[in-house]
Every structure is written in structure tokens, then in C-alpha cells.
Amino acid sequence: MWMEMPVWKMHTPQGIFHGRGSIRSLKTVVEDEKIARPFLVLDPAVEKTGFGGEIKNILENVQSFYWTGFTSDPTLTQVERGAVAFREVDADGLIAVGGGSAIDAAKMIAQKTGFPLLAAVPTTCGTGAECSPVAMIKDEKKVKKIAFRDPRFIPKWVILDAEGLTSLDRAFVAATALDTLSHVMETHLSQKSTGLVRVSTRGSLVSLGKNLAPAIFDQDPGALEVLLDVAFTARLLYPGTGLSIIHALAHPLGAYTGLHHGMAVALLTPPSLEFNLPFCGELMREIDDLLNVKSQQAKGTGAWVHRIVAESGMGTHIEQKLKKEEVPLDKIVNQAMESSNLPSNPRPVCGPKDLREVLERACACRHIF
Numbered sequence: 010m011w012m013e014m015p016v017w018k019m020h021t022p023q024g025i026f027h028g029r030g031s032i033r034s035l036k037t038v039v040e041d042e043k044i045a046r047p048f049l050v051l052d053p054a055v056e057k058t059g060f061g062g063e064i065k066n067i068l069e070n071v072q073s074f075y076w077t078g079f080t081s082d083p084t085l086t087q088v089e090r091g092a093v094a095f096r097e098v099d100a101d102g103l104i105a106v107g108g109g110s111a112i113d114a115a116k117m118i119a120q121k122t123g124f125p126l127l128a129a130v131p132t133t134c135g136t137g138a139e140c141s142p143v144a145m146i147k148d149e150k151k152v153k154k155i156a157f158r159d160p161r162f163i164p165k166w167v168i169l170d171a172e173g174l175t176s177l178d179r180a181f182v183a184a185t186a187l188d189t190l191s192h193v194m195e196t197h198l199s200q201k202s203t204g205l206v207r208v209s210t211r212g213s214l215v216s217l218g219k220n221l222a223p224a225i226f227d228q229d230p231g232a233l234e235v236l237l238d239v240a241f242t243a244r245l246l247y248p249g250t251g252l253s254i255i256h257a258l259a260h261p262l263g264a265y266t267g268l269h270h271g272m273a274v275a276l277l278t279p280p281s282l283e284f285n286l287p288f289c290g291e292l293m294r295e296i297d298d299l300l301n302v303k304s305q306q307a308k309g310t311g312a313w314v315h316r317i318v319a320e321s322g323m324g325t326h327i328e329q330k331l332k333k334e335e336v337p338l339d340k341i342v343n344q345a346m347e348s349s350n351l352p353s354n355p356r357p358v359c360g361p362k363d364l365r366e367v368l369e370r371a372c373a374c375r376h377i378f
């Protein structure tokens with residue numbers, strides 16, 4: 010029997026280089042696209058690593074410009090400055106190297122400079138920004154993260170080389186990995202999810218169950234590479250399905266407190282799953298099974314996420330950012346109520362009270378990590 014499914018669509022990069030050493034394909038991209046003056050939006054932390062040095066070596070015979078003038082959660086002011094710098098050096102192509110902040114900043118610089126060619130090299134294992142048509146940019150005056158959407162934000166070329174991942178701090182590997190886990194789970198549970206989407210999310214959940222802990226706690230290179238791959242495929246899928254209250258709340262929580270996006274997601278995941286459970290019990294049990302959380306001695310996925318947060322050293326970062334008196338719960342909830350992710354949440358959100366309860370429970374956990 011046919012089941013009624015929502016119509017779903019996806020946009021993809023035109024070309025993808027994948028595998029260890031694929032960073033050397035950057036030269037091919039620059040040559041094939043006839044970029045004479047590439048403008049690299051480069052994560053300052055990556056610039057100091059061997060991977061950053063390798064990129065500079067690859068482009069040593071090209072007149073390249075390196076711009077690092079952005080922070081985690083890039084702002085409208087920063088991307089405006091980036092666009093000015095791009096024009097000043099008369100650059101003719103954009104290459105983003107870094108996590109979601111670098112890639113989203115490059116997307117907005119592209120928008121402000123007539124959409125020159127954009128290529129992306131992700132160096133974290135969790136954002137998937139390299140294949141998303143969305144750029145999250147902070148409006149510092151309104152204290153709000155704005156989701157800019159445009160299919161032209163999807164980089165034409167993506168290079169997925171796990172060599173770039175190996176120098177990350179454990180708490181940040183955990184944060185980006187749990188963000189990816191959340192993307193996959195929210196996509197799987199979404200009211201707008203489809204059979205095609207769930208074929209992929211099921212495989213991703215099995216891969217995450219096997220590789221999440223070794224990537225975080227052992228920095229296992231093979232496991233990190235799997236996370237990079239899952240982050241990429243998950244982000245390809247979910248713009249068509251929407252996410253859930255986890256991301257609806259995580260964006261304003263990050264905007265108001267400065268908490269890292271992946272940490273905000275990790276903190277919100279257990280109480281959000283619990284909130285949704287009565288409306289997606291069967292799918293949630295399937296997620297528990299696919300992740301094989303029983304083998305991790307966890308009662309369920311929420312408990313497993315909670316333990317990873319506690320054991321990965323994320324607690325110190327969360328405690329620093331979320332001092333109780335400085336978390337404006339009502340403002341965060343009001344922004345979350347406007348999120349485009351609410352309609353896809355498995356359980357209908359009846360009003361601000363629902364979100365406030367989830368947020369309060371998440372924030373209450375910060376003391377026990």
C-alpha cells in the first residue's frame with residue numbers, strides 16, 4: 010500500500026573530492042575553475058596546524074589571500090568586513106577552510122560579492138555546512154542568529170579530507186559529533202521525513218553508534234573520518250525535512266549566551282527527546298536500536314548523550330557560559346517560537362510553556378556535569 014509522503018527536494022555540490030590526501034585536489038579546483046586570486050576564509054586555529062600549512066604549500070604559486078577576521082558564530086559586521094577585504098584585493102574565488110563559522114562566513118561574503126565560485130574544506134566533524142544552502146550569521150544588535158537561505162550557498166566544490174580533523178580538542182570533537190548525531194536523529198524523527206531520507210538516516214545512525222565514542226575518546230582517525238562523512242550526508246538531507254525543538258532552542262541559546270552550537274545542542278538533546286517521546290515512541294526505539302545504546306550501558310539515547318557530555322569535558326565550557334542569572338529564558342523561548350524548525354518537530358508545540366520547560370530542564374543539567 011502506498012503511504013502518503015511529503016514532496017522533498019535536495020540541492021548538492023557539483024563536485025566532491027573525498028579521502029585522505031584529497032586536499033591536494035584544491036590545486037585542481039583552482040586551475041580548472043581558472044581562479045587567479047583565491048580568497049581563503051580560513052579558521053585561525055587551522056592556520057596554525059600542519060593542514061593549514063599544507064594548504065598554503067598547495068597554493069604557493071597562486072596569488073592567494075588569507076582572511077581570518079571572524080569569530081565562532083560570525084556576525085553581520087564581520088562578513089561585511091570580509092566582503093570589503095575580498096573586493097580590495099580584487100579576488101575572484103572563495104575557498105572556506107574550517108568549521109561552520111568559516112564556511113557560513115564565506116557564504117555571506119559570496120552573497121555580498123556577486124556569488125563568485127565557492128569551494129569548502131570542512132575541518133570539524135559536525136556541521137555539514139559545506140553542503141547546506143543555509144548560512145547562520147549573528148545579528149549582534151538584535152542578539153539573534155539569522156538563517157540566511159539560498160541554493161547558491163552550496164559550494165560548487167567540497168573537499169572532504171579527514172587529515173584536517175586530527176588536531177581538535179576532545180570537548181569540541183564531542184560537541185560537533187553530538188551536533189551531527191542530533192541532525193541525523195531530528196531528520197529521522199521529522200514530521201516531514203520521507204522513506205528516501207530514512208534509508209540514509211538509518212545507515213548514519215548505525216555508523217554513529219559504532220564510531221561516536223572512539224572518535225571522541227580515542228581520537229581514532231577512522232572514526233573521525235566516519236563522522237565527517239555522516240555530517241556531510243546528514244546536512245544534504247535535512248534542509249528538506251526541517252529539524253526539531255533541539256535546533257529551534259539551540260540557536261537562540263547560543264546567540265544569548267555565547268555557548269558553542271554543538272554544546273547547546275548536546276545540552277538540549279535529552280530533555281527534547283523526552284518531550285517528543287509520546288509522539289514518536291516507535292521511531293525513538295528504532296534510533297536506540299540502530300545506535301545500539303544498550304551496548305554502551307545506556308538506558309536510551311538521551312542518557313547516552315548525557316553521559317558523553319559529562320565525560321568529554323564539555324561541562325566546564327557549559328558552566329562558564331550558562332551562569333543562571335545570565336540565561337534570559339523568556340527571550341530564548343520567544344525567539345525559538347519563531348523557528349522554522351517547529352513545524353517538523355514530532356510533537357506539536359502548543360506554546361512557549363512547552364519550550365520553556367525543555368529549556369529549564371536542559372539548563373538545570375549544567376551543574377551536574
Ligand SMILES: [Fe+2]
Pocket residue numbers: 188192256270274
Ligand atoms: Fe546543528
